[in-house]
Amino acid sequence: MKVRPFEEIVACHGATVLRVCRAVVGPVDAEDAWSETFLSALRAYPELPEDANVEAWLVTIAHRRALDLGRARSRRAVPTDSVPERCDARADPAARDPDLWAALARLPDKQRHAVAYHHIAGLPFTEIAVILGNSPEAARRAAADGIKALRSYYREDESA
Template sequence: MVERVSRRRLPPFERFLEENRATVFRYLTVAVGSIDADDVFQETFLAALRAYPRCTEADRLDRWILRIASRKAIDHHRGAARRPIPVAHILGFSVADAASLMGCTEEAVRASAYQGLRTLKEQELKERATWTND
């Protein structure tokens, strides 16, 4: 019975989104940086949309959404530590220059670039599968 009463007090999700959009985006810009804030913002509100019908904190929605944003920011930072970055390809370094900068052999640079690109491709395929299954 208490759960039903709480649900009735929830505003429509669209209104909730509009009322909290600026605050959450500002928080995420500080938490993950301006480049990644859009992506984490979307993840935050998708998670909130899924959980909204079960939310029992109608009187504290601002705290509820910031808690979700905080967890998504933490997840983002965890994921960033695991993401491979093929620096030589992105910055246009030759294999010899990259080897010199990294203090390793050219073969090690090639192997590292191959592995990094392979990992990126695998991650992309997993993400596509996740989006098509939702």
């Protein structure tokens, strides 16, 4: 029997999961990835050990769902008739700087994911390594390289 109701888990970690989904698949598919994450989590929640790191567990699920959606998106045509709605800038720091999403999109997948999981979700590199299937050192390096690349992209954009 879980101590915390699942609704409380969603309320506590929902915003973090949404930011991770946005960073991995972009703002258009982020809500779908978020929904899929919590549907999967709801099914698995009764079996989750009491001492589990719930946030890391949810980010792992979000990573998998986002990758699934990204693969599905790459196989289908994307309509461009409408512009996606803007998110609330107070809820998401990156919404205050739309260039951040463009800069994140330019990063290689491993770097983008490592930056999102560490700097947006706040996960330690040991947990990021499990999600990405590499070592903590490789996860740390990918995040550092991603941040370095983001800094150079911003310098390029400012000089243009």
